[in-house]
Amino acid sequence: MSASPAHHGVERFRESFPYDTLPRALFEPRGVPMAPAPERWITDTTFRDGQQARTPYTAEQVLHIFDLLHQLDNNTGVVRKSEFFVYTDLERAIVERCRARGYQYPEVTAWIRAKAEDLAIVRDLGLAETGLLTSVSDHHIFAKLGLDHKRAMENYLQVVDAALSAGVRPRCHFEDVTRADIHGFVVPFARALMERGQSSGTAITIRLCDTMGVGLPWAEAALPRGVPRLVHTLVNEAGVPPAQLEWHGHNDFFKGHACAATAWLYGCAAINSTLLGTGERAGNTPLEAAVIEHIGLTGESRLNLPTLVEIAEYLQRDCGVPLPANYPILGDECFTTRAGVHIDGLLKDPETYMSFDPQHVLGRPIGVVVSDKSGAAGVAWWVNEHYHLAGEHRIAKSHAGIQAIYRDIAASYEAGRTADPSTAELRELAKRHLPGLTANSA
Secondary structure: OOOOOOOOOOOOOOOOOOOOOOOOOOEOOOOOOOOOOOOOEEEEOOOOHHHHHOOOOOHHHHHHHHHHHHHHHOOOOOEEEEEEOOOOHHHHHHHHHHHOOOOOOOEEEEEEEOOHHHHHHHHHHOOOEEEEEOOOOHHHHHHHOOOOHHHHHHHHHHHHHHHHHOOOEEEEEEOOHHHOOHHHHHHHHHHHHHHHHHHHOOOOEEEEEEOOOOOEOOOOEOOOOEHHHHHHHHHHOOOOOHHHEEEEEEOOOOOHHHHHHHHHHHOOOEEEEEHHHOOOOOOEOEHHHHHHHHHHHHOOOOOOOHHHHHHHHHHHHOOOOOOOOOOOOOOOOOOEEOOHHHHHHHHHOHHHOOOOOHHHHHOOOOEEOOOOOOHHHHHHHHHHHHOOOOHHHOOOOOOHHHHHHHHHHHHHHHOOOOOOOOHHHHHHHHHHHOHHHHHHHO
């Protein structure tokens, strides 16, 4: 496919984005310094961006998920806001029902285009804050909107002024900022927003949107793709306080979460995310990953982490959201091993192959699957866990009965078996080779 014709004066950064091949990473000789915001938090867009990649959630599903987000936050303010579409009667009714819960966190916010008629919807709903779509790359300003920098900024600021007059906090979404003319448009626009915020006494938030997922997390990465340099520029050249900066990323090139965590480290107070990373194309920064990152960076201990497991189970079971079995933290088999050498280590000391106790932290047990790769250690683990054997009653992998069970399993694989033994099969083998144990456990 050939590139679209260039518009006069449009900056497309062809050195980084040749278009006829994959984007290329460019670097500066020096990096920018790490400068984390004093306070960091998470915002949610499961019901906005996350809705753009799936069939709509029902009103009851949204309400239940919203309740779970509140439960996860546990009145900490870490999961601070959740944003919603407000265009249809159903969407507005859902917003009203969520607001009626009376939760401080997450706060219900809206997302709209930078248009007067959209702002009227937010004003009529009485919401305190709304996102405004303010696209900043030349791809959008020139090619999509048919404007130039001057007219685009005038149009955006007109709606921002109207929002301030209506008592609504604007959160300006700098769409496609990682392909934008940073010094030609982004910095001047951000400065204008900060001036209006200071004049009105209202803190205007800027959301840096890596719309195409092309951000790079390295300190030396060049603008417009380098997340550290981009955040550093907004803080130090545009005068945006960290508390008024938010990162919104996509995962098109496997860096969605890495770029979000990097934005935190270099000055963004907030990162925007969706549950299970749902979102258009390759998805968004996963909220559960942001939660884990936040704890690692801050030591926050008050979040209700088992709620993450409840959320994942509900989204899979009731909402049809797919989740790979090996998905980190929440997948069905993310704490499960089939490797005999790993299982042997777990038998001796769980910390050998576990960096934290998933049962204590998440309410999830360590799992072992018995197969031709799990060895006698896998059989011993399964027997001890299945029959609830503890302390001196636990059976070692050297036990004759354990060895006999493993020999039978290995022989079945030698004969052509490919499927893992079922619980029923393992129970039969235990009954045959450990009759005293199974008789006592019946």
